[in-house]
Amino acid sequence: MKAVEVTxxxxxxxxxxxxxxxxxxxxxxxxxxGLVGESGSGKSTVALAxxxxxxxxxxxxxxKVVVGGVDLLALxxxxxxxxxxxxxxxxxxxxxxxxxPALTIRAQLTEGMLGEKKENLPRIREVLExxxxxxxxAFLRRHPQELSGGQQQRVAIAMALGKKPELIVFDEPTxxxxxxxxxxxxxxxxxxxxxxxxxxxxxxxxLAVVGTVGDLVTVMYAGQVLETGSREEVLLSAAHPYSIxxxxxxxxxxxxxxxxSIPGRAPAAGxxxxxxxxxxxxxxxxxxxRDSAPPLVATSTGSSARCLRxxxxxxxxxxxxxxxxxxxxxxxxxxxxxxxxxxxxxSYGRTQVLFDVSFNVAPGETLxxVGESGSGKTTMSRCLIGLHEDQSGIFEMDGKPLPPRLRDRSxxxxxxLQYVFQNPYGSxxxxxxxxxxxxxxxxxxxxxxxKAARDKAKExxxxxxxxxxxxxxxxxELSGGQRQRVAIAxxxxxxxxLLICDEITSALDVSVQASVVELLRTLQNxxxxxxxxxxxxxxxxxxxxxxxxxxxxRVVESGExxxxxxxPQHPYTRGLLADTLEVDRSDAETSDLPG
Amino acid sequence: MATETMTEKALEAAPPPSRSRRAALxxxxxRRALTGVVTLWCISVIVFVATQAMPGDVAHIILxxxxxxxxxxxxxxxxxxxxxxxxxxxxxxxxxxxxxxGDSIVSGQPVSELLSERIFNSATLTVIAMVFIIPLSLxxxxxxAVFRDKLLDRAYLGTSLIVTATPDFVIGSLVIxxxxxxxxxxxxxxxxxxxxxxxxxxxxxxxxxxxxxxxxGVTYLSRLVRVSFIxxxxxxYVQLAIIKGLSMRRILFLHALPxxxxxxxxxxxxxxAYTIAGSVVIEYLFAYPGIGSALVDAxxxxxxxxxxxxxxxxxxxFFCFNQLADLLGTxxxxx
Numbered sequence: 001m002k003a004v005e006v007t008x009x010x011x012x013x014x015x016x017x018x019x020x021x022x023x024x025x026x027x028x029x030x031x032x033x034g035l036v037g038e039s040g041s042g043k044s045t046v047a048l049a050x051x052x053x054x055x056x057x058x059x060x061x062x063x064k065v066v067v068g069g070v071d072l073l074a075l076x077x078x079x080x081x082x083x084x085x086x087x088x089x090x091x092x093x094x095x096x097x098x099x100x101p102a103l104t105i106r107a108q109l110t111e112g113m114l115g116e117k118k119e120n121l122p123r124i125r126e127v128l129e130x131x132x133x134x135x136x137x138a139f140l141r142r143h144p145q146e147l148s149g150g151q152q153q154r155v156a157i158a159m160a161l162g163k164k165p166e167l168i169v170f171d172e173p174t175x176x177x178x179x180x181x182x183x184x185x186x187x188x189x190x191x192x193x194x195x196x197x198x199x200x201x202x203x204x205x206x207l208a209v210v211g212t213v214g215d216l217v218t219v220m221y222a223g224q225v226l227e228t229g230s231r232e233e234v235l236l237s238a239a240h241p242y243s244i245x246x247x248x249x250x251x252x253x254x255x256x257x258x259x260x261s262i263p264g265r266a267p268a269a270g271x272x273x274x275x276x277x278x279x280x281x282x283x284x285x286x287x288x289x290r291d292s293a294p295p296l297v298a299t300s301t302g303s304s305a306r307c308l309r310x311x312x313x314x315x316x317x318x319x320x321x322x323x324x325x326x327x328x329x330x331x332x333x334x335x336x337x338x339x340x341x342x343x344x345x346x347s348y349g350r351t352q353v354l355f356d357v358s359f360n361v362a363p364g365e366t367l368x369x370v371g372e373s374g375s376g377k378t379t380m381s382r383c384l385i386g387l388h389e390d391q392s393g394i395f396e397m398d399g400k401p402l403p404p405r406l407r408d409r410s411x412x413x414x415x416x417l418q419y420v421f422q423n424p425y426g427s428x429x430x431x432x433x434x435x436x437x438x439x440x441x442x443x444x445x446x447x448x449x450x451k452a453a454r455d456k457a458k459e460x461x462x463x464x465x466x467x468x469x470x471x472x473x474x475x476x477e478l479s480g481g482q483r484q485r486v487a488i489a490x491x492x493x494x495x496x497x498l499l500i501c502d503e504i505t506s507a508l509d510v511s512v513q514a515s516v517v518e519l520l521r522t523l524q525n526x527x528x529x530x531x532x533x534x535x536x537x538x539x540x541x542x543x544x545x546x547x548x549x550x551x552x553x554r555v556v557e558s559g560e561x562x563x564x565x566x567x568p569q570h571p572y573t574r575g576l577l578a579d580t581l582e583v584d585r586s587d588a589e590t591s592d593l594p595g
Numbered sequence: 596m597a598t599e600t601m602t603e604k605a606l607e608a609a610p611p612p613s614r615s616r617r618a619a620l621x622x623x624x625x626r627r628a629l630t631g632v633v634t635l636w637c638i639s640v641i642v643f644v645a646t647q648a649m650p651g652d653v654a655h656i657i658l659x660x661x662x663x664x665x666x667x668x669x670x671x672x673x674x675x676x677x678x679x680x681x682x683x684x685x686x687x688x689x690x691x692x693x694x695x696x697g698d699s700i701v702s703g704q705p706v707s708e709l710l711s712e713r714i715f716n717s718a719t720l721t722v723i724a725m726v727f728i729i730p731l732s733l734x735x736x737x738x739x740a741v742f743r744d745k746l747l748d749r750a751y752l753g754t755s756l757i758v759t760a761t762p763d764f765v766i767g768s769l770v771i772x773x774x775x776x777x778x779x780x781x782x783x784x785x786x787x788x789x790x791x792x793x794x795x796x797x798x799x800x801x802x803x804x805x806x807x808x809x810x811x812g813v814t815y816l817s818r819l820v821r822v823s824f825i826x827x828x829x830x831x832y833v834q835l836a837i838i839k840g841l842s843m844r845r846i847l848f849l850h851a852l853p854x855x856x857x858x859x860x861x862x863x864x865x866x867x868a869y870t871i872a873g874s875v876v877i878e879y880l881f882a883y884p885g886i887g888s889a890l891v892d893a894x895x896x897x898x899x900x901x902x903x904x905x906x907x908x909x910x911x912x913f914f915c916f917n918q919l920a921d922l923l924g925t926x927x928x929x930x
Binding site for chain 2: 098
């Protein structure tokens with residue numbers, strides 16, 4: 001008997017639209033299954049449904065979830081509660097909101113356990129040590145808000161482990177963590193599941209994460225399982241066109257590859273389809289794909305895929321293989337610099353967060369700024385744009401001195417230096433149409449109004465591949481990727497000489513990230529200078545010319561991207577690179593083959 | 596990354612030593628006290644001007660229609676009413692600041708003496724009302740949140756909306772008609788407390804005014820409690836508690852209650868302020884000898900020192916509770 005057996009699991013919203021459609025899989029004890037998908041794929045809904053739980057507005061409408069021989073969905077509410085307590089552990093995505101701020105760590109760790117409190121306490125101490133946390137009483141008396149993000153995540157893991165469940169469900173537990181913390185947490189998870197013989201389901205949007213912990217990998221899209229199989233089957237020889245496309249859109253730290261985005265946009269949760277859910281975006285689509293929903297079939301690689309043309313796809317997918325982009329020629333040294341920064345120091349109150357940061361951006365160059373949380377990279381970008389008051393440093397723009405504070409900068413300087421924020425959900429005015437968002441800077445900087453302004457806005461939106469028919473929509477009607485494109489168009493319409501991009505892809509799905517990165521590449525080819533701030537080394541590899549690595553407010557390494565990421569000199573960069581997970585792919589071998 | 600901006604904001608807001616934390620708390624309190632003084636001064640001006648603008652001449656009223664103009668002028672002089680308005684105001688303000696509220700024009704006794712028993716009676720009524728309002732609101736708000744959108748919750752929301760929309764005196768009159776005069780006649784329709792007696796020596800007289808105050812208070816406060824409970828019940832930590840297989844009782848009282856209580860406490864404080872101001876109507880309706888009914892009598896009798904003293908008193912109490920609510924809210928946020 002398998003430890004976990006899920007058959008035909010279906011979840012629907014109150015209005016009847018299906019958000020998880022007929023999901024089935026099985027897990028042996030000690031096995032880890034990675035469940036991967038983009039936003040809206042239904043992966044988190046599945047994670048909760050494994051506990052017989054659905055959020056308000058959704059209901060589990062069919063299927064079986066058998067854990068340790070018990071069918072959770074057939075139980076009465078009281079029995080289900082007992083079963084959850086006994087059989088399943090759950091690790092939430094964001095422990096900062098999932099741990100109760102009013103209760104101590106100790107109360108939250110012991111309350112879910114069976115048996116007497118006195119017996120549980122030694123067990124809790126043991127588990128805390130396993131996850132690398134202190135186990136003394138002083139620590140147990142703390143409240144969640146007194147811990148760091150990494151510690152909170154470990155407490156959440158310890159909470160799930162404490163009762164020795166049959167199954168642990170991890171719902172994107174590493175999303176908010178640094179690469180180095182993430183690497184340590186993942187290693188721990190894999191070890192714990194193997195040692196304790198617990199089955200686990202690990203939900204993530206990150207293929208590299210899933211490839212690291214998962215023995216099995218299941219790919220979800222629009223509420224359906226599109227492909228499932230062993231890690232090697234799914235990641236090394238993907239059979240479903242969606243899995244292939246998803247893998248193509250992941251940037252690599254090892255090579256500067258063009259990223260292939262998936263055309264179109266992901267369907268809204270609960271959308272209805274007659275045929276294959278991926279047909280509208282698929283490169284291999286045929287008429288029959290749209291007629292009837294394809295079943296999950298076994299493929300010649302050993303995995304199962306929901307595709308009618310799977311063997312054809314497997315034989316022909318090689319034509320998708322892309323060649324590495326040519327090494328970027330170093331730009332002419334003597335052409336001066338768009339922006340030069342000397343000895344930038346910045347503080348928050350008494351805490352100094354930036355120490356003597358200096359760099360140049362040459363015309364047409366893309367400078368990658370890499371660092372983990374707390375490295376000061378966001379503060380640095382705020383200093384550059386003039387929003388951070390508590391700073392000292394010498395800025396020069398095109399050889400002329402640049403005042404450090406925004407209020408001292410001339411209109412012309414403001415127009416030349418444009419900024420794109422991390423979160424496109426927050427950076428666009430929700431009550432303004434996107435055409436208006438793009439027209440406003442035109443009015444402000446160039447005094448353009450009416451038709452002339454709208455024509456320019458149209459040009460800018462088309463440059464970022466936003467069709468003009470969307471111009472009168474509001475941001476809420478657009479997807480995250482589209483919003484970020486609008487934010488870029490808003491910056492571009494000012495005709496800047498330098499674009500500062502602050503983590504602009506980190507809130508986006510990987511396939512959407514690919515399309516935004518490729519958009520930036522076209523701007524780069526048009527000669528725009530950019531500062532690209534990110535925590536993602538792979539993105540820097542795909543777009544940066546030069547890179548500076550920030551650690552604790554200091555530049556620890558800088559140089560050509562190729563040199564720094566191929567042979568890092570500073571131990572910090574080496575550690576960062578070693579902790580960055582890669583999707584193991586056949587690219588390295590196949591990229592030499594003719595396309 | 597979002598986490599980074601958060602850490603940096605945390606750095607920005609982090610209070611390094613405890614000394615500055617105490618200082619950070621002292622400043623808002625001092626600022627509130629200062630604005631309190633300014634506010635009360637503004638109120639004193641308004642009260643003084645408004646009472647002066649009341650129709651009718653005080654001396655005429657006191658002396659009756661048959662008084663001669665010399666008598667009126669004499670009395671005006673005795674009362675200081677012939678002085679310019681500004682000097683009258685300054686005299687009055689100086690007296691108030693030294694604790695002398697003046698003498699009642701009607702009875703000639705000191706205002707403070709007349710009011711002390713009234714204040715005690717009103718405070719008793721308010722405190723007893725709050726003792727019922729707070730726990731009842733908690734329980735009702737919690738139940739409504741747990742049975743959200745079910746029949747019970749909808750019935751409760753509808754009823755509380757009707758009660759809130761109905762003026763206090765209408766509710767009061769209905770209650771009197773129902774239990775005091777027309778239908779049942781089980782309770783005294785007026786709540787006269789003989790002078791010198793403590794209100795609790797006459798519990799039957801207290802039932803109806805209390806019932807109206809509690810009804811009005813609970814329907815307001817419990818809706819706030821309901822909303823903050825709903826917020827908490829939708830939070831991820833409650834979801835995790837459900838997923839952990841905890842009992843409903845533990846989730847409600849241990850996980851939800853402390854977090855839902857925090858935003859309700861300032862609301863309860865505002866409620867107390869409202870109860871004090873609202874007591875005018877209810878005390879008058881039930882003829883309960885508190886400051887509310889004293890105010891109505893004083894206005895009717897053109898007893899200016901009484902009116903001024905009572906309004907200043909009510910304004911100060913209202914202001915204090917409001918500031919308390921603000922302060923509790925700030926403390927809660929900084930936690």
